[in-house]
Amino acid sequence: MGICHSYTPDGRCISLLKILLTNFCLYECAYCVNRTSSNVPRARFSIDEVVNLTMDFYKRNYIEGLFLSSGIIKSADYTMEQVVAVARKLRLEHRFGGYIHLKTIPEASPELLAEAGLYADRLSINVELPSEKSLKRLAPEKNAHSIVRSMANLSSGIEEYKESQKLARKKANKKLIAPKFSPSGQSTQMIVGADASNDAIILRKASQLYKSFKMKRVYYSAFSPIPDASSELPLKPPPLVREHRLYQADWLLRFYGYGIDELTDVTNESQAPGMLSLDVDPKLAWAIRHRDAFPVDLNRADFETILRVPGIGVINARRLVAQRKVATLRYQDLSKLRLPIEKLKYFVTTIDHCPNPTQLDAANFSSLFIAQKNQQMNLFE
Amino acid sequence: MYSFSVTDFDGWRTIARGLLQANVAPSEISWQPPEQHGLFSPSSLENIIDSATRVSSSYTHKIPRDFLQRAQQAACFSDRKDPARKWSILYSLLWRIVNCGKETLLLTSDPDVRCLDSMCKAVSRDKHKMKAFVRFQQVVSHDVEIAGQASCEGDAEYYVAWFEPCHAIIESIAPFFVKRFTGMKWSILTPDGCAHWDMTQLTLSEGVLKPEIDADAFDLFWKAYYRNIFNPARLKEQAMRSEMPKKYWKYLPEATCIQDLTRGAAAITEQMINAPATNSNRARDKSQAVAQFQDTLRLNNRIDKNTGA
Numbered sequence: 001m002g003i004c005h006s007y008t009p010d011g012r013c014i015s016l017l018k019i020l021l022t023n024f025c026l027y028e029c030a031y032c033v034n035r036t037s038s039n040v041p042r043a044r045f046s047i048d049e050v051v052n053l054t055m056d057f058y059k060r061n062y063i064e065g066l067f068l069s070s071g072i073i074k075s076a077d078y079t080m081e082q083v084v085a086v087a088r089k090l091r092l093e094h095r096f097g098g099y100i101h102l103k104t105i106p107e108a109s110p111e112l113l114a115e116a117g118l119y120a121d122r123l124s125i126n127v128e129l130p131s132e133k134s135l136k137r138l139a140p141e142k143n144a145h146s147i148v149r150s151m152a153n154l155s156s157g158i159e160e161y162k163e164s165q166k167l168a169r170k171k172a173n174k175k176l177i178a179p180k181f182s183p184s185g186q187s188t189q190m191i192v193g194a195d196a197s198n199d200a201i202i203l204r205k206a207s208q209l210y211k212s213f214k215m216k217r218v219y220y221s222a223f224s225p226i227p228d229a230s231s232e233l234p235l236k237p238p239p240l241v242r243e244h245r246l247y248q249a250d251w252l253l254r255f256y257g258y259g260i261d262e263l264t265d266v267t268n269e270s271q272a273p274g275m276l277s278l279d280v281d282p283k284l285a286w287a288i289r290h291r292d293a294f295p296v297d298l299n300r301a302d303f304e305t306i307l308r309v310p311g312i313g314v315i316n317a318r319r320l321v322a323q324r325k326v327a328t329l330r331y332q333d334l335s336k337l338r339l340p341i342e343k344l345k346y347f348v349t350t351i352d353h354c355p356n357p358t359q360l361d362a363a364n365f366s367s368l369f370i371a372q373k374n375q376q377m378n379l380f381e
Numbered sequence: 382m383y384s385f386s387v388t389d390f391d392g393w394r395t396i397a398r399g400l401l402q403a404n405v406a407p408s409e410i411s412w413q414p415p416e417q418h419g420l421f422s423p424s425s426l427e428n429i430i431d432s433a434t435r436v437s438s439s440y441t442h443k444i445p446r447d448f449l450q451r452a453q454q455a456a457c458f459s460d461r462k463d464p465a466r467k468w469s470i471l472y473s474l475l476w477r478i479v480n481c482g483k484e485t486l487l488l489t490s491d492p493d494v495r496c497l498d499s500m501c502k503a504v505s506r507d508k509h510k511m512k513a514f515v516r517f518q519q520v521v522s523h524d525v526e527i528a529g530q531a532s533c534e535g536d537a538e539y540y541v542a543w544f545e546p547c548h549a550i551i552e553s554i555a556p557f558f559v560k561r562f563t564g565m566k567w568s569i570l571t572p573d574g575c576a577h578w579d580m581t582q583l584t585l586s587e588g589v590l591k592p593e594i595d596a597d598a599f600d601l602f603w604k605a606y607y608r609n610i611f612n613p614a615r616l617k618e619q620a621m622r623s624e625m626p627k628k629y630w631k632y633l634p635e636a637t638c639i640q641d642l643t644r645g646a647a648a649i650t651e652q653m654i655n656a657p658a659t660n661s662n663r664a665r666d667k668s669q670a671v672a673q674f675q676d677t678l679r680l681n682n683r684i685d686k687n688t689g690a
Binding site: 003004005006007008009010011012013014017018019026027028030035036037038039053056057059060061062095097136140141142143144224225226227228229230231232233237240319322323325326327332333336337 | 484487488489490495509512513514515516517518519540542561562563564565599600602603606607610611612613614615616617618619620621624625633635639642643646650652653654656658659660661662663664665671674675678679681682
């Protein structure tokens with residue numbers, strides 16, 4: 001969250017000290033490097049060690065805060081109690097003002113979850129896999145019902161706190177604010193490529209989570225080679241670009257008004273049913289399938305229609321709509337806004353530009369973009 | 382032609398307000414960097430206003446607050462080639478807002494508007510990177526004096542950071558660090574100015590040369606963390622470099638690890654992929670307690686499903 005204080009050579013932002021209290025674990029989740037059967041070396045931090053490390057890193061401006069998770073030892077409650085103890089000590093003894101994200105163990109008691117909510121800015125419970133069947137097979141100690149129950153508990157706790165804030169504001173009485181509960185909401189993580197679920201199933205599960213539990217984010221995590229892999233896993237990890245396409249689709253579903261079917265209904269194409277294209281991004285793929293909706297006249301079309309033009313995002317769509325009230329849009333204005341003209345030019349008209357209609361209708365239209373994209377894709381391979 | 386020399390936003394604002402009242406067009410003004418004295422010193426502004434009988438003194442212009450905020454941001458911009466250019470662009474925009482309406486700012490493809498945008502963006506990026514990459518070191522030796530700040534007053538730990546921002550942002554960014562590191566005594570040193578916080582008061586002082594800091598070795602732990610969270614199977618060096626350009630690496634202790642991590646990535650990934658898979662019953666076969674624990678949970682989960690609970 002917030003500021004990235006460094007980047008790893010794999011391009012990930014480092015913003016939180018993200019550690020496990022211990023990597024000893026009694027669960028046998030096939031995709032996890034710390035499952036019981038794994039040969040990785042084991043270690044355990046004391047509560048004070050994590051507290052001091054967090055404080056010292058924070059004071060040097062290395063991090064925004066702590067993201068604490070843990071392998072399951074002894075029992076769910078015992079482990080959760082240790083995790084909560086770290087957050088409690090940071091907040092109450094050290095007056096720590098940074099960010100705290102706690103990974104919550106779904107089987108732990110509701111009382112522990114409630115206390116975690118007092119200290120944490122964010123709580124998260126991993127849904128792990130898109131279907132209950134896959135969960136049974138790959139993470140046999142995890143219980144789908146506990147996951148749902150605990151997500152619902154978090155959701156109502158968060159909601160209650162939010163409501164009390166609203167009421168307090170309305171009545172101008174701070175005393176009405178309920179005890180804090182995970183003010184930055186909850187999030188979850190789903191493993192991609194460890195089971196056979198296609199993108200449509202994954203996105204449907206994600207949508208359901210966003211809707212039922214008001215998730216802030218669903219994180220998609222393409223399982224990546226780990227040292228000492230389990231014999232239960234598929235031999236080949238999924239292409240990393242699949243994870244990227246899922247994030248793009250997730251964004252389109254939440255902020256661009258697309259439906260899941262619009263993005264994944266690709267039965268007439270050369271790819272597997274229910275899968276997003278790896279060659280082009282899901283928005284461009286939709287536009288290529290719906291060429292009859294283009295070109296869009298940027299001077300007349302409504303905001304929602306402009307949002308569907310490949311290469312125009314929410315901010316630029318807003319800019320275009322604001323700007324055309326002052327002066328009619330010209331082709332030149334698009335490059336001044338630094339829009340990707342090479343992609344855009346086939347899909348829009350301005351007062352002085354209209355794409356060649358034969359190009360848009362041509363059978364090999366999509367190959368125009370795949371050639372461009374193939375160079376970029378190297379980034380993800 | 383009038384000529385003005387300006388050092389900061391407040392100075393520009395005072396002059397610009399007067400010029401606007403006197404209805405002086407942007408083309409009639411030459412803005413100068415502070416070291417070159419203008420033909421008119423700011424005090425002669427009164428003469429210009431006095432002679433401008435065409436404007437009533439009670440007349441005030443309504444300037445959108447959003448523009449003033451952005452202008453203040455752009456005022457931090459340092460343009461080495463043409464240091465006074467920002468003042469002339471800001472005045473020209475102000476003039477157009479008053480004469481053509483605040484819609485001027487919506488013309489995102491207009492050269493002045495774009496210039497304001499890009500200055501604001503550059504300053505805001507510079508601030509953002511400073512918030513991210515300022516790294517405090519805890520000063521070890523007592524009785525040292527850094528930029529006029531003694532480290533031994535009281536028993537409080539003293540932290541120091543050295544940073545070279547591209548733009549003149551130290552003053553506007555200092556409150557951010559005060560808010561975040563309130564319970565800590567610190568100094569941030571830059572060539573153009575320094576900020577010091579003694580846990581009660583913020584003071585600003587002249588810029589300094591890069592000091593020698595006798596710091597503790599805590600960065601060892603940070604480097605260990607950095608080395609261990611890297612996933613060699615996902616090497617994306619370009620993505621890292623675009624967010625964390627090399628010019629910042631000198632502030633980051635972990636940057637010394639990057640080369641080794643990058644170089645070894647392919648071999649480690651190969652090794653991971655080719656390693657034989659581990660039998661998923663390995664632990665269960667060895668320990669009855671583990672098997673029992675897992676079986677209890679697995680049985681529970683099955684019952685859960687059967688009863689549809």
